[in-house]
Amino acid sequence: MTTRVIVAMLWRASTLRCPHCGSTGILADWFHLKERCPRCRLHLEREENDYFLGAYMIALMFMEGFFAFAFLVVLLITWPNPPWDLIQWGGAVLLFVGIIAAYPFAKTIWLAIDLVFRPVSSKELGWYKVDQEPDSR
Numbered sequence: 001m002t003t004r005v006i007v008a009m010l011w012r013a014s015t016l017r018c019p020h021c022g023s024t025g026i027l028a029d030w031f032h033l034k035e036r037c038p039r040c041r042l043h044l045e046r047e048e049n050d051y052f053l054g055a056y057m058i059a060l061m062f063m064e065g066f067f068a069f070a071f072l073v074v075l076l077i078t079w080p081n082p083p084w085d086l087i088q089w090g091g092a093v094l095l096f097v098g099i100i101a102a103y104p105f106a107k108t109i110w111l112a113i114d115l116v117f118r119p120v121s122s123k124e125l126g127w128y129k130v131d132q133e134p135d136s137r
């Protein structure tokens, strides 16, 4: 797998498209992916129920990094009298809203990372040759 392919897969994932084929429409709703990609038929949840634990980790790392950056910017702008109450409560709201906003991106990026380390197997290809029926949703 080349760097170009990896970058393309991460770009597709960060724009909420299928990392494998680039198709849109892989979200069932904001919190869930469809079972399969509408174009390439890839199983979007490639393992058991705990498959997206990595997505939680990605969302957490992203939001903690974003919070630390925002905290530093507010401190630098308002020093020597930082608004501690605003930082405390604003930070809590920022983290809560941010984790919800980042959740589907974290899932698709996690899927892309998984596809880098475990490319689509012939077994998975066989799965979608066997049942080519399009999603009824």
Ligand SMILES: [Zn+2]
Pocket: 018, 019, 020, 021, 022, 023, 037, 038, 039, 040, 041, 042
């Ligand atoms: Zn696809």
